[in-house]
Amino acid sequence: MKVAIFTPIPPERSGIADYSSLLLPALRDRCDVVVVGRGAKKPPRGTGLSVYHIGNNPEAHGWIVEALRRTPGLVVLHDFVLHHLVAGLTIGRRDGHGYLDAMEREGGVVGRLLGHAVLDKRIPPLWENRPQHFHLAGEVLGLATGLIVHSHHVHDRARAAGYEGPIWIVPHPAFPVPAGPAVHVAGEPLFGTFGNVNASKRVPQLLAAFARVRLENAATGLLLVGATSPGFDLERRLQRLGLDGAGLVREGFVDEQRLWGLMKACDVHVSLRSPTMGETSGTAIRALALGKPLVVSDVGWFAELPADVALKVPVDDDEVETLTAALGLLASRPDVRAAMGAAALDLARRDHDLEHVADLYVAAFELAAGGGAVSDAVLREVSRAAAEVGIDPGSDEASIVATCLGEVELGG
Numbered sequence: 001m002k003v004a005i006f007t008p009i010p011p012e013r014s015g016i017a018d019y020s021s022l023l024l025p026a027l028r029d030r031c032d033v034v035v036v037g038r039g040a041k042k043p044p045r046g047t048g049l050s051v052y053h054i055g056n057n058p059e060a061h062g063w064i065v066e067a068l069r070r071t072p073g074l075v076v077l078h079d080f081v082l083h084h085l086v087a088g089l090t091i092g093r094r095d096g097h098g099y100l101d102a103m104e105r106e107g108g109v110v111g112r113l114l115g116h117a118v119l120d121k122r123i124p125p126l127w128e129n130r131p132q133h134f135h136l137a138g139e140v141l142g143l144a145t146g147l148i149v150h151s152h153h154v155h156d157r158a159r160a161a162g163y164e165g166p167i168w169i170v171p172h173p174a175f176p177v178p179a180g181p182a183v184h185v186a187g188e189p190l191f192g193t194f195g196n197v198n199a200s201k202r203v204p205q206l207l208a209a210f211a212r213v214r215l216e217n218a219a220t221g222l223l224l225v226g227a228t229s230p231g232f233d234l235e236r237r238l239q240r241l242g243l244d245g246a247g248l249v250r251e252g253f254v255d256e257q258r259l260w261g262l263m264k265a266c267d268v269h270v271s272l273r274s275p276t277m278g279e280t281s282g283t284a285i286r287a288l289a290l291g292k293p294l295v296v297s298d299v300g301w302f303a304e305l306p307a308d309v310a311l312k313v314p315v316d317d318d319e320v321e322t323l324t325a326a327l328g329l330l331a332s333r334p335d336v337r338a339a340m341g342a343a344a345l346d347l348a349r350r351d352h353d354l355e356h357v358a359d360l361y362v363a364a365f366e367l368a369a370g371g372g373a374v375s376d377a378v379l380r381e382v383s384r385a386a387a388e389v390g391i392d393p394g395s396d397e398a399s400i401v402a403t404c405l406g407e408v409e410l411g412g
Contacts, residue, residue, distance in 0.1 A: 293340030
């Protein structure tokens, strides 16, 4: 079976491009994979299965959606909320009616009226201030013959949106840790956060909590890495909290080599966000591979992380206080940091192992390409194996097997 994969790849600056460059060699060891060139409209002749990596970036994924429209196939849904993608494919191409139609499909008459208000510039763009309320994933879900997702959160949202096709939950693979030393950064301990610096990454709350922690431990440092989003006045916030030049180290966009060096330098990684678009954080996965404890927002995929690797902070009125307590605990307890780091490394090696993830991908490919015939064959093999070991229909053991089959959406 030839598998055609539509995805951004390096040198594009995209987390999904990095993801694909990591995964593709392992897939090529297992099946006949062809990476479709950017801008291609159809899969190559002889393709048995087309696979489309879809994220919320119109520049990286607009051409992939256009190909999906021509040839429906298996979608790897990296983000559930696709509002920014749809806006780029409609408003960004002077197709206001297309945007209004998308809003109406999801939000009815009210959605269409809000879309008109956006086009008339009467309200701010919804993809900037309310994307979680209008995911606009409907067209992609309607074209997908199956979904690969990275979390139960996205699985459940797809089902709630009415998607009835097969869904496979496949963990995000762990990146191999490259050789090389940590970059020297002041701070004992050193907290680090990586990605765009803006309100949705909860940077205001993080700065406020860190300022409080420094009152108890002046040696603590915070490393803030990533481009500052337009309109986010970081300098003013730092000055107001007294953090300009005190305990905070700032770096903008960095290349992959320096990224790893900076991540190695951190004792604790902080990965906050709200609202979530349904994404799985590539930097959080890197932190797991490095054996670093995490502090995360208690939302989406982040909420699914085991408690022994991540302290979870609810996004509520007490967010700053809870975050302060989490940072304070990890600042004062190196033993807790060590235990969480060991658990993080174990999780990366167990659930996020690249070879394991590639096996799950290929199993999904086979089921997606073979449809019911493959599912029936798997069920027959499981039934035969159960009978051979003496598991009777209706027994407790049979119920356990049925539950496991249900978790991977096999069986009735």
